[in-house]
Amino acid sequence: MGAVVTTHQLTKTFKSHTAVDSLDLHVPEGAIYGFLGPNGSGKSTTMKMLLGLTRPTRGEIELFGQPLTPASRTKLLPSIGSMIEAPPGYGHLTGAENLRIVQDMLGLPPAQVERALTTVRLHAHKDKLVRNYSLGMKQRLGIAMALARDPSLLVLDEPTNGLDPAGIEEIRDLLVELTGQGITVMVSSHLLDEIDKMASVIGILANGSLIFQGAREELFAHSIPDLIIETPEPAAALDLGITATREPDGLRVSGLDPDQTADLVYRLAAARVPIHQVRRVQQSLEDVFMDLTGRGGLL
Ligand SMILES: Nc1ncnc2c1ncn2[C@@H]1O[C@H](COP(=O)(O)OP(=O)(O)OP(=O)(O)O)[C@@H](O)[C@H]1O
Incomplete structure (x- = not known):
């Protein structure tokens, strides 16, 4: 299986602190890649580097088999939809209005944006003000905004953070459904059980280093149950x-x-x-x- 994301020795240092240390990531096409780690382990920083939002101190990134460089980024990055940290969206606008901003900014066909709204099951609530959305609805709007550009890869930073079990289940079902449509999903979490239920491949970060990467089954094979x-x-x-x-x-x-x-x-x-x-x-x-x-x- 081809890799959608590959990194070689990807490193980010803030002053004297190494937040991400020599990562060799491999995100296979079609996977739900669960990117796990405790708070502060470097998940967001890694994702920001993959999205061209933070410059690596050292190392290389390949997206869809091509090196991410200043010259290639305008070609590669539009194929990635992302939601990093808090869900985006203006509270004083409706869900539909928020999506229209994305549509206008990126010059997207209206039907594509409409489809993203339907995929995240927000169609019935599209005319409500976002400030009246539940957290789960805000997260789903954020995912719709990421999906609107019809990406091949979706990068989501803690999309289940703060959700109740029903909200978590909804996001999980949605992500599984998206991989069924051929989208590769990279999703970070510190909710271990959550990742366990949906990820086909798992990468575990601790203190900026990758301590495991592989299929879920391989991870369990490393540890002998009592x-x-x-x-x-x-x-x-x-x-x-x-x-x-x-x-x-x-x-x-x-x-x-x-x-x-x-x-x-x-x-x-x-x-x-x-x-x-x-x-x-x-x-x-x-x-x-x-x-x-x-x-x-x-x-
Ligand atoms: N802009 C920055 N300047 C200085 N240090 C930073 C910066 N961004 C992140 N860090 C540090 O890098 C480390 C990794 O942070 P990061 O946000 O990537 O972790 P995380 O695994 O995503 O954690 P969380 O889930 O809490 O966001 C932390 O020690 C953090 O304080």
Whole structure:
């Protein structure tokens, strides 16, 4: 699969502080690329560099296979729709009026703008003043403004920030629908569960460095979920010298791979410890993330 965004050693330094450090990003075409990281890890700064809003201190950016340079930016950047930080839009104007400004500024066909409004399901509210919109509606208007130019790539900085679960679900469904229309989506968040549910590829930033990039499944493969051993006789199991913590229905054991799990079950069975069930704990992305960053952020 081709890459829509590639960066080589992308770095941004503010005075003596390195906000983004030597990033090699790879955003595959057609993906929802979940760009994850705690506050201040450098997500917005990275996105601003991709959009030509902030100049990199060092490194290169390729968009749609072509280097982003002062000469190429006017050709490449119109293919990107973006929403960075707070949703845009004038509160004293209606949704439709806000979109008309975008339409006039960029010289867009009215039908294209109308389609963006329908895609984000704001058509019924287009004549309301934006200051009376809910936060979710403002976010969707921001996405419509980004979509109006019919982009190949959508770059969204924390579009679910501050939304309730229903609003988050709406944005998630919308982004999935957009990739169905052939748009690549790069979306940042510190809401780990949120990214987990929609991203096909994940990049994790910590202190400006990329500590993981790859398919969601690969991320989980790096972290071994705890094992729960259900037994009415946990003391008998602990007597065998295994390292475990007590759970209401038995014991919890960390860090065992499949072979070590098989060994443990064999030892318990040989010692006639009754085992009712052995299962892996479901891990959220948050667990995996804490695991990675807690270990110093190195994979
Ligand atoms: N214009 C600037 N001047 C100086 N430092 C900056 C500037 N912009 C960002 N920074 C610093 O760079 C680091 C990364 O900030 P950035 O906003 O990119 O992080 P983030 O991951 O997007 O976090 P958040 O979700 O809180 O916005 C922070 O330490 C921030 O204070």
